[in-house]
Amino acid sequence: MIPPIASRFVAGETPAEALEHTQKLNQRNVNVILNLLGEHYHDRKPADEDAEVYVRLLEDIERSGLSACVSVKPSQVGLDIGTHVFRENMERIADAANDTFVWIDMEDHETTDATLDVFEQLTREHDGGVGVCIQANLKRTEDDLERLASLPGKVRLVKGAYDEPKEIAYKDKAKVDAVYREYLEYMFQEFEGGIAVGSHDPAMIEYAKELHEEYGTDFEIQMLMGVREDAQYELAEEYEVWQYVPYGGKWMSYFYRRVMERKENLLFAARAVLGR
Numbered sequence: 035m036i037p038p039i040a041s042r043f044v045a046g047e048t049p050a051e052a053l054e055h056t057q058k059l060n061q062r063n064v065n066v067i068l069n070l071l072g073e074h075y076h077d078r079k080p081a082d083e084d085a086e087v088y089v090r091l092l093e094d095i096e097r098s099g100l101s102a103c104v105s106v107k108p109s110q111v112g113l114d115i116g117t118h119v120f121r122e123n124m125e126r127i128a129d130a131a132n133d134t135f136v137w138i139d140m141e142d143h144e145t146t147d148a149t150l151d152v153f154e155q156l157t158r159e160h161d162g163g164v165g166v167c168i169q170a171n172l173k174r175t176e177d178d179l180e181r182l183a184s185l186p187g188k189v190r191l192v193k194g195a196y197d198e199p200k201e202i203a204y205k206d207k208a209k210v211d212a213v214y215r216e217y218l219e220y221m222f223q224e225f226e227g228g229i230a231v232g233s234h235d236p237a238m239i240e241y242a243k244e245l246h247e248e249y250g251t252d253f254e255i256q257m258l259m260g261v262r263e264d265a266q267y268e269l270a271e272e273y274e275v276w277q278y279v280p281y282g283g284k285w286m287s288y289f290y291r292r293v294m295e296r297k298e299n300l301l302f303a304a305r306a307v308l309g310r
C-alpha cells in the first residue's frame with residue numbers, strides 16, 4: 035500500500051485506486067491521464083506485461099464511462115530493447131483504445147526519432163487518436179514541430195524534464211521559456227490536431243489563454259497530480275484541464291523525483307514524516 039505521504043503525487047498501486055481517483059476528479063470537471071509507473075525495461079517480459087496492463091486499463095476506462103486516457107513511456111513498453119518492440123506494444127495499446135485517447139510521453143533525446151516515427155504511424159492509422167509529447171528545451175524541436183503540424187493527433191508541449199547536453203539543448207531557463215512561448219504561438223497558428231499545454235507555469239498558461247483569444251484555436255491544459263491542484267480546479271471552470279495521474283507499484287522513484295524538484299515539496303514530505 036502507498037503510504038499517505040506519497041499519495042499526494044501517486045493515485046495508488048492498483049487500477050481500481052487510479053479509477054477511484056479519476057472519478058473524484060471528474061466530479062470537479064478535471065479529466066485524467068493515467069500513467070502506469072515503470073520505465074527502462076531491458077527485458078521483453080516486463081515491457082509486454084506493462085503493455086498488457088494498459089490494454090486492460092483501457093477496457094476498464096471504456097466500461098466505466100469516466101473521462102480518462104492513458105500516457106505511456108516508450109522505454110516502459112520496450113524502446114530500450116528495440117524500436118520494433120516499442121512499436122509492437124504501442125500498436126497493441128492503440129488497437130485496444132477504441133474511444134480512449136493514447137498519449138506517448140517523450141524521454142531523453144536519444145529516443146526522439148523512434149518516438150516520433152511510431153507516433154506518426156499510429157496517429158495516422160487511428161485517425162488522430164494518438165498524441166505525443168515534445169520538449170521545448172531541445173534545439174531540434176523547431177523542425178519537429180513543422181513535421182507534427184502536418185499530422186493528425188494532439189501534441190503536448192512541455193519544457194523538458196531531461197538533463198540534455200548543451201550542444202543539442204537550451205540550458206538557460208529564460209531561453210527555454212522564450213522558445214516555449216515561440217513554439218506555443220506556432221502551434222496555435224498551425225496545428226489542427228490539438229494542443230496540450232503541459233506546464234504548471236502560470237505565465238505559460240496565461241500566454242496560452244491569450245493565444246486562444248487571438249487565434250481561436252482550442253487547447254487543453256495538463257498538470258501533474260499533486261502540483262497546483264487548486265489552480266487545476268479553478269482553470270477547469272473555464273478550460274479543458276487534464277491531470278496526469280501516475281499509479282502502480284513502482285511509485286518510490288517517482289515520488290522521490292517530485293519531492294526533490296522543489297523546496298516546498300521537500301518541506302511537505304519532512305512535515306508528513308514528522309507528523310506536523
Ligand code: FAD
Binds near residue numbers: 139234256257261
Ligand atoms: P517550471 O519551469 O518548472 O516552473 C515555472 C513556474 O511554474 C514556477 O516558477 C512556479 O510558479 C510554477 N511551478 C512549477 N512547478 C511547481 C510546483 N511543483 N508547485 C508549484 N508551482 C510550480 N517532460 C518530458 O520531458 N517528457 C514528458 O513526456 C513530460 N510529460 C509531462 C506531462 C505533464 C502533464 C506535465 C505537467 C509535465 C510533463 N513533463 C514532461 C515535465 C516537463 O518537461 C517539466 O519538466 C515540468 O513540467 C516542469 O516545468 P513547468 O513548465 O511545469 O514549470
